[in-house]
Structures are given as C-alpha cells and as structure tokens.
Amino acid sequence: xxxxxxxxxxxxxxxxxxxxxxxxxxxxxxxxxxxxxxxxxxxxxxxxxxxxxxxxxxxxxxxxxxxxxxxxxxxxxxxxxxxxxxxxxxxxxxxxxxxxxxxxxxxxxxxxxxxxxxxxxxxxxxxxxxxxxxxxxxxxxxxxxxxxxxxxxxxxxxxxxxxxxxxxxxxxxxxxxxxxxxxxxxxxxxxxxxxxxxxxxxxxxxxxxxxxxxxxxxxxxx
Amino acid sequence: xxxxxxxxxxxxxxxxxxxxxxxxxxxxxxxxxxxxxxxxxxxxxxxxxxxxxxxxxxxxxxxxxxxxxxxxxxxxxxxxxxxxxxxxxxxxxxxxxxxxxxxxxxxxxxxxxxxxxxxxxxxxxxxxxxxxxxxxxxxxxxxxxxxxxxxxxxxxxxxxxxxxxxxxxxxxxxxxxxxxxxxxxxxxxxxxxxxxxxxxxxxxxxxxxxxxxxxxxxxxxxxxxxxxxxxxxxxxxxxxxxxxxxxxxxxxxxxxxxxxxxxxxxxxxxxxxxxxxxx
Numbered sequence: 123x124x125x126x127x128x129x130x131x132x133x134x135x136x137x138x139x140x141x142x143x144x145x146x147x148x149x150x151x152x153x154x155x156x157x158x159x160x161x162x163x164x165x166x167x168x169x170x171x172x173x174x175x176x177x178x179x180x181x182x183x184x185x186x187x188x189x190x191x192x193x194x195x196x197x198x199x200x201x202x203x204x205x206x207x208x209x210x211x212x213x214x215x216x217x218x219x220x221x222x223x224x225x226x227x228x229x230x231x232x233x234x235x236x237x238x239x240x241x242x243x244x245x246x247x248x249x250x251x252x253x254x255x256x257x258x259x260x261x262x263x264x265x266x267x268x269x270x271x272x273x274x275x276x277x278x279x280x281x282x283x284x285x286x287x288x289x290x291x292x293x294x295x296x297x298x299x300x301x302x303x304x305x306x307x308x309x310x311x312x313x314x315x316x317x318x319x320x321x322x323x324x325x326x327x328x329x330x331x332x333x334x335x336x337x338x339x340x341x342x343x344x
Numbered sequence: 345x346x347x348x349x350x351x352x353x354x355x356x357x358x359x360x361x362x363x364x365x366x367x368x369x370x371x372x373x374x375x376x377x378x379x380x381x382x383x384x385x386x387x388x389x390x391x392x393x394x395x396x397x398x399x400x401x402x403x404x405x406x407x408x409x410x411x412x413x414x415x416x417x418x419x420x421x422x423x424x425x426x427x428x429x430x431x432x433x434x435x436x437x438x439x440x441x442x443x444x445x446x447x448x449x450x451x452x453x454x455x456x457x458x459x460x461x462x463x464x465x466x467x468x469x470x471x472x473x474x475x476x477x478x479x480x481x482x483x484x485x486x487x488x489x490x491x492x493x494x495x496x497x498x499x500x501x502x503x504x505x506x507x508x509x510x511x512x513x514x515x516x517x518x519x520x521x522x523x524x525x526x527x528x529x530x531x532x533x534x535x536x537x538x539x540x541x542x543x544x545x546x547x548x549x550x551x552x553x554x555x556x557x558x559x560x561x562x563x564x565x566x567x568x569x570x571x572x573x574x575x576x577x578x579x580x581x582x583x584x585x586x587x588x589x590x591x592x593x594x595x596x597x598x599x600x601x602x603x604x605x606x607x608x609x610x611x612x613x614x615x616x617x618x619x620x621x622x623x
Binding site: 184185187188189190191194202203204206207285286287289290291303304306307308309 | 421423424426427448493495496498501503504526527528529533536537540541542
C-alpha cells in the first residue's frame with residue numbers, strides 16, 4: 123500500500139515534469155526574448171498557480187473535467203473514461219499546478235544569456251528556434267535542471283488539487299499526500315509517520331540539491 | 345530565483361516609521377480587544393463533523409436565542425477533529441460523524457463515559473442526475489447500477505467516513521459489490537462529484553439536500569433519488585461527546601443537554617436525520 127502510493131507519486135511527478143519541460147521550454151524562450159504587449163499578461167497567468175489556493179484550481183478543474191463540459195465530454199468520448207479520477211487527469215492538473223516552477227527558472231536562465239552570443243549566431247544564419255536548441259539550451263543547463271527538480275518536487279507535494287479531482291483510487295490517483303491524510307483520518311498514526319518522514323527526507327534532499335547546484339554555478343561564475 | 349520575487353518583501357522601513365504613529369497604537373488596542381474576546385464568559389466551542397455542520401450552525405443560533413450563551417461552531421472531518429482534540433484543541437463539545445471517535449476520546453481519558461450520547465442517525469440516499477426513470481425498489485437501483493461504467497458511482501471514503509462504509513454495505517446488499525466506486529474524502533465531496541457531473545450517481549446523505557429546517561427536501565435535485573432502506577446497512581450512528589475541558593463550563597453542559605431535548609430533536613429530524621431511541 124505504502125509502496126504503491128510512493129511509486130504512483132514518483133510516476134506522476136516524473137511524467138508531469140517531462141511533459142511540463144516540453145511545454146514550458148517554448149513558452150519561457152518566447153517570454154525571455156519578446157517585448158510583446160502580451161508578455162506581462164502571459165507572465166501573470168503563468169505565475170497564478172503560485173498564488174491561487176490549490177482548492178481554487180481543484181474546484182475549477184473538477185468543473186472542467188466533468189463530462190458535462192466540452193473538455194471532459196470529449197475525453198470521455200475518446201477514451202471511454204472520465205478525466206477526473208484518472209491518472210491522465212492528475213497529470214494535466216499537476217502540469218497546471220507546477221507550471222510556474224518550470225517556466226520561471228527557464229525564463230531566468232534564458233534572460234541571463236549573453237545577447238551578443240545569440241546575435242552572432244543569428245548573423246551566421248541560425249534561426250530563432252535553432253538558436254534556442256543549439257546555443258541557449260546548452261548554456262542554460264542549470265536552469266533546465268532547476269526547473270525539472272522544482273517541478274518534480276512541487277508535484278510530489280501536491281495535495282489540495284488531487285484531493286478534489288483524484289477520487290483516491292489506489293494505484294491510479296491515491297498519491298502519497300492523500301495516503302498520509304487518510305492514515306491520519308483513520309488514526310493510523312504509525313503509517314502516517316513513516317510516509318511523512320520519507321517526505322521530509324525527500325524534500326530536504328531536493329532543496330539541498332537545488333541550492334548546492336546554484337552554489338556550484340555561483341562559484342564557477344565568480 | 346524568480347519564485348521568491350513573486351512574494352515581495354514588505355517595505356519594513358516604512359512599517360517601522362508607521363509603528364510610532366497613532367494608527368499603530370490604535371491597532372495594538374484593537375488587537376488586545378480581539379485577544380480578550382475568546383475568554384468571554386459563557387462561550388461554547390463546538391467542533392462538528394462536516395455532514396452535520398449546517399444543521400449545527402442553525403441549532404447554535406437557536407440555542408443562543410433561547411439560552412443566551414454564544415456558540416462558536418468549527419466544522420471539520422471527524423478524524424481531524426479527533427486528532428486535534430488529542431493535541432489539546434480548545435473544544436468543549438464534539439459532534440462526530442460516527443460512534444467510534446467519541447468512544448476513543450472516552451478511552452483516552454478526555455471525556456467521561458456519561459458525557460457521550462448519540463444525537464442523530466444518518467440516512468443514505470442514492471442519487472443520480474442522469475437517470476429520469478423512477479428508482480423505487482432495490483431491484484431498480486441494482487439494474488441501473490449494472491448499466492454504469494466503472495468509476496461512475498461516488499461514495500464517501502469507506503476508510504474514513506461512516507457514510508462510505510454504509511454505501512459499501514448497500515452495494516454488497518444489492519449484489520453490486522463489483523461496482524468500483526470513486527471516493528470523495530467525505531460525504532460532502534461525494535455529493536459534489538455527483539452535482540458537478542463527474543460521477544453519474546452517488547451515495548450521499550439525506551441531510552445534504554436540506555438548507556434550512558424543513559419537513560420536506562427544499563431543493564429537489566434533477567434526476568432520480570432513492571432513499572436507501574435503513575436495513576440495508578449498519579446504522580450510521582453519530583455520537584457527541586462533552587469534553588473534560590468543559591467541566592467548568594455550564595453553558596457547554598447546557599448545550600449538551602439541550603441537544604438531547606425535545607426542541608433540538610425535532611429540528612434534527614427535520615434536517616433529514618433519524619433520531620436515537622426512535623425507529
């Protein structure tokens with residue numbers, strides 16, 4: 123049971139992180155290079171999951187996932203399952219929930235790039251996207267890594283959203299935070315202690331690796 | 345990192361200057377007033393399981409009018425409230441969604457055995473918004489359940505919520521134990537899953553259809569409902585317990601007695617519950 127929840131949490135965070143990096147990369151690249159009037163609006167929307175209570179995201183997603191709505195209805199028609207109570211639904215929810223944690227480190231890294239290098243590449247005939255993949259990305263390794271680690275960790279720490287759209291199905295949507303909540307609710311404090319201790323150790327390890335990574339980069343730069 | 349920028353530090357220097365102002369002194373005065381409020385005499389703090397919270401709010405207002413003691417109502421899940429009381433939460437009275445947790449509190453020495461009493465029995469309703477055909481007999485419901493996809497029946501989590509346990513027993517009694525339901529953390533979430541259309545049907549509490557004291561359901565939902573016969577599941581006995589903390593609090597003791605009295609009993613029954621000591 124415990125291993126089931128642990129494995130599911132890791133899988134959810136892994137899939138979410140991979141998809142999120144793919145989605146966040148072009149968005150962060152565009153945000154870092156544009157002067158478009160839409161930029162602050164997109165930036166604000168991207169940062170909103172940082173500020174919104176998870177219950178707000180959970181509540182709206184619950185309505186969005188419902189078969190009564192176009193998205194939920196289309197999903198049900200295509201897959202034969204509802205988007206709520208499914209692993210796929212949780213991935214989508216987690217991507218929204220962790221979006222700023224992927225976009226912002228990437229955007230910062232891209233903004234810190236030396237414009238001269240990119241302009242030189244441009245004058246040698248590299249297009250906008252070529253410059254992203256052959257120059258910007260390799261130079262922003264640390265930003266990519268930070269984005270990946272933070273997205274993964276933030277998804278692991280997800281609770282409110284999953285509580286509202288998950289339906290607590292073992293092996294499908296019952297992640298570690300939900301398992302801990304249920305252990306406490308059913309007075310099984312021993313199990314809650316074990317899972318909670320794992321989470322404490324895990325979060326320390328993650329944050330430590332982010333800070334160690336940043337320090338190394340600072341030392342190298344300085 | 346940009347994430348830290350999202351929550352910008354307040355301008356402390358300005359706050360410090362402001363601290364010397366009259367406004368700040370007034371604020372400190374206000375805060376002292378607020379701090380003094382909870383120790384006001386005759387206050388009762390009631391922690392109540394979510395399913396009974398709307399009813400308790402209304403009962404608290406009635407009690408205040410009749411006896412003049414202010415009542416604060418805090419809603420939560422029975423499991424969390426139990427854990428909080430164990431950790432010294434300042435509640436005088438706890439209305440649980442089950443009988444087990446009040447019994448545990450007596451065992452834990454946090455309440456006296458004579459201060460535990462049932463206050464209501466929950467009634468279960470099978471509710472669907474999709475089906476307009478009448479659901480009148482267990483056979484109708486059983487046949488309808490058989491037509492549903494897996495994961496389209498919402499119940500409260502049987503591990504944590506008595507209404508969920510009862511729902512599982514009903515499914516078994518209907519010969520539909522193979523239905524794999526989705527679980528809300530409590531009966532309130534099960535209701536939301538049906539109301540939002542995420543689940544085609546669900547087992548919810550009859551009291552959830554009430555918003556005020558009425559003898560009939562006041563907002564008849566679309567679709568079909570089936571009031572589950574009480575003999576299809578073990579009784580959903582909801583107990584309350586007067587905590588040891590309230591031994592000096594006569595208002596809390598009065599409320600504990602009042603909730604078992606004739607006025608509160610009619611009100612509780614009018615909210616869709618059945619009463620202890622009554623068939």
